[in-house]
Amino acid sequence: MSGAFYEFFAGGGMARAGLGPGWTCLFANDFDPKKAASYEANWGASDLKVGDVADLTTKDLPGHADLVWGSFPCQDLSLAGAGAGLKGERSGTFWPFWKLVKALQANGRAPTMIVLENVCGALTSHGGKDFAAIGAALTSAGYRFGAVVIDAVHFLPQSRPRLFIVAVRADAPVPMGFEAGNPEGPWHSAALVEAQRNLSRRSRENWIWWRLPSPPFRNLSFIDILEENPVGVEWHSPEQTRKLLGMMSPVNAAKVREAMKANRRMVGAIYKRTRPNGEGRKIQRAEIRFDDIAGCLRTPAGGSSRQSIMVVDGRSIGSRLLSPREAARLMGLPEDYQLPRNYNEAYHLAGDGVAVPVVKFLASSLLEPLLAAYKAAAKKAA
Structure with missing residues (x-):
């Protein structure tokens, strides 16, 4: 058993699918009832609460999560957005989410790790000030952090680069070999390196250049995921x-x-x-x-x-x-994943999610070793 987690902005539960059965979901939340219906169809409703993250309190969150996963909305941070950044109506939901994480900390239930996933535009939004604001929030809460850019194309026949900010409690040991002294390709893009330079001094002092293994060889092509007899189109x-x-x-x-x-x-x-x-x-x-x-x-x-x-x-x-199933395959969802019957809802669910194999790679390469090291240190201290 790897650990327990909360999944915020959960969508159809693609982060949950990537973390796999070794992880226990204690709580999931999404604002969109249509996405929540897909979550319930695939994972059940016992862990799910539908509604605005701003309306949640620590009383809604059971147990003690080792990991808090937050794929907060990207619309105001993407190149296609209006550039509102973290002040925008959608991407700005990061702040009530963060208020809840801070409340967990005050409640004595600070998670060991936090993962924030978003588009790469989060690095350059407002000249890097939004990324710096996230870094300052993590640092002030007692976390060390770093980020990686992972393109789903390493695992799936889809060009989909995404930013993953990985934060770990400052008192958590980082095992040897997981921290690089300098940026390393292909996980640390030029935009990420530039954004790191623009962080506050305190954030830079708490920065970690996470080291990940080389990407695997992808043997799946676009033609391989196509349906011979498409359903829904x-x-x-x-x-x-x-x-x-x-x-x-x-x-x-x-x-x-x-x-x-x-x-x-x-x-x-x-x-x-x-x-x-x-x-x-x-x-x-x-x-x-x-x-x-x-x-x-x-x-x-x-x-x-x-x-x-x-x-x-x-x-x-x-x-x-x-087709909807082809879109789901491009996200790495299993064949038995239940999709909405409505075409636009199914396509929206896939297009707004996180690629499952990317989450799996990040979990096995970094999150699980970090958590194992923390638990071992805590056990030794006890």
Whole structure:
């Protein structure tokens, strides 16, 4: 048994899926009733409380969690957002969440570890001030911390870089080999290195360059996750496919022509994006990639498009939306994971989650060794 955890901003429980059966979930919370319905369908409702994190108190949180996981909303920190940062309505929910963590500390139930997951835009939001504010909060609460950027593409055929801030109690020992003296690739990006430089002096003094093992070899390609008989979507008509082709720039249209010459079945991932046309106007373009990797799943809200696929086999070309099950596979969810029946709800659930194998990798490579070392030290001290 690894430990016990609370899962905040839980969505469909993808962090829980990644931590695995060795971890015990004591409490889960999400504001969205539709996501909470998926959580309940897959994990049950006994640990789940649906509602605003700001309305929670320590009385709602049972037991003593070794780990607090918080995948707080990214909308105000992402490049697609309005730039409100931690002052925004969505990403600003970090603060009531943090108030609750502080209350746990005052209650004598400070977690050994805290993991915060978000988009990489959290590093540069407000010129790095939002990242510095999170660092200051962790440091003032008596935690040492560091961060890593992990792209799900190391584990899954999806380009999905995400920031993971890992904090550990200052009195917790860090085993030899888990702390690097300097940033190390591929986990410490240039943006992360720059953000670390902009931290306060006190935060830098409590900073840890976490060392993770090399990423595993991924043997799964985009074509491997596709459904032969997709459920929840239909193939486009020839007219719809021609319209999609007509939305491509010369560069993207050339990619399709090259795929037609490949003498094998090729699958491309497509997103629709608004681009300048060179004449002072903006038009919608269909942009395709044939590198056996899907684009980063997004939530179909706020103007973001849903991902489509184009299957090219010689002169035969077909297209359709990515199916809900394919989106779930791109997140590493198991085949028996129950998805919402509504397409947009299922796609939103996947696009707003954390990649399961990434959580599993972080847990086995860092979280579990840290917790084991802390428990061993506490046992020895007793």
